[in-house]
Amino acid sequence: MNPGRPGLRPRIAVCGPSECGPETARIAEEVGREIARHGAILLCGGLGGIMEAAARGARAEGGLTVGILPGSSAADANPFIDLPIVTGLSHARNLVLVRSADAVIAVEGGYGTLIEVASALKMEVPVIGLRTWEVSPLIVRAATPAEAVKLALERAR
Amino acid sequence: MNPGRPGLRPRIAVCGPSECGPETARIAEEVGREIARHGAILLCGGLGGIMEAAARGARAEGGLTVGILPGSSAADANPFIDLPIVTGLSHARNLVLVRSADAVIAVEGGYGTLIEVASALKMEVPVIGLRTWEVSPLIVRAATPAEAVKLALERAR
Amino acid sequence: MNPGRPGLRPRIAVCGPSECGPETARIAEEVGREIARHGAILLCGGLGGIMEAAARGARAEGGLTVGILPGSSAADANPFIDLPIVTGLSHARNLVLVRSADAVIAVEGGYGTLIEVASALKMEVPVIGLRTWEVSPLIVRAATPAEAVKLALERAR
């Protein structure tokens, strides 16, 4: 875990695939809303799918949204990103995303999300899972977006 | 250059050494203040010296400050950073900092700053120089903090 | 998959934890020996445990051993590495290791190895597993070191 000094707003990363169906998007959007309602900063990979849905939700609640992009252009960011971080590092940006977070919420997810989950486990960043990879007992299961964000903020301490 | 979509707040990176004297700190702080007064986001390397002075200035004017850190802990950030990005990439984070900016203002600087200036020149991110490396005619010289920020914002377009 | 041009010697990465018991070390060493016997180059993370055992085996058969290190010093490499690549990237070096390989052999492994397995799956580098993570049907199971290297070389094409 990596909390930084007291007084910093919590940073919660939402990880998940860049394409998703409407039901999963609804879940990710609600995760983003809950993050913003609690005054936390949303970090994500900045692209589409889960990342865009979560950023849309956080934006709708007036939250700050950060997109840590794999490519070399800020124009890759989805329209709900306030602050693009342009890494040019391809998939290695997944590790920057995870390290920068106080806690990670993984929503479903393919192999890219598995990189993030594994990185969080390796770096001891708390992971909350919503219908995601089951590769460790350290991943805390949540049943709803509200519960996921509550668990993330508790563990972000 | 790397502007992203219209509507994003400009992101201006301030680069310079992690130790500096009071006169240089005063200049960097004023650069940070000017960035915030213009509604832009301050990016920096998140550590001490020029980075801390610029963040202190931006914070004093209510601006948003982002520290793109080389190490593996958010606790490395100086006390004026609102959003630490924790890369774990050592000096390779200098390139992430530069890529994420619409323009770079270099204030004095040693070899780390030269990595940033060279990276900006390579990636075609505009560079404004305040008493810094003179390695290219593409570096636009500024005489004062206010002029540096004005030039950076003009070129950030 | 990422074969490069015809004529290059195959590059096989061996991934696994930096600490391991003697039985696992014996397996990793035999994997290294088999890689060298087939004229392939051994890539690994350059540190101890599985990485050192594999390098020791490859070295014993006259093979070339490459250690892609997370830290900032070549002195971190185990004594059987011929060529240290010093990344300074911390765990992000795991992705450089995987990308550089024609195939990956994962031997047991913790969360660091899971980063590598997930990265290989994401980047479509073939993965052969010896008692490792079971997170995808794409991971080809091998029962012995000889079988693992045979499968890796077949898929490296």
Place this chain on the structure above:
Amino acid sequence: MNPGRPGLRPRIAVCGPSECGPETARIAEEVGREIARHGAILLCGGLGGIMEAAARGARAEGGLTVGILPGSSAADANPFIDLPIVTGLSHARNLVLVRSADAVIAVEGGYGTLIEVASALKMEVPVIGLRTWEVSPLIVRAATPAEAVKLALERAR
């Protein structure tokens, strides 16, 4: 400087632009030849121009050539690279190249080479210059390829 343990073959990086004229290519090729004649390993960025010429020279003398590539495919390597390291890190690979070397020889060069020279100065890797950037008294000037390699190997200790 970053020597690693005794017994390792020296690793000399040759840095320079990906396009160059025949006279500069001749110089870079001779640098590569000299590196191989001294039993050292040639590291380079793996692409064209200076990198290709140096690798061609080292290969012609039976040396080992390593290309630390910015992109995501080993197929990007020039035909004289024995071992491609595929970083996917874009220009951040320049820092991996420099860190992995016992000494750097810069041949002419644009802004990419300046990233490498600045990185070497920052990381205290010795830099030998052949008609390159003059940004520090720490850069040791050489008049000929043979002198450049001699100086690099002396400082690599």
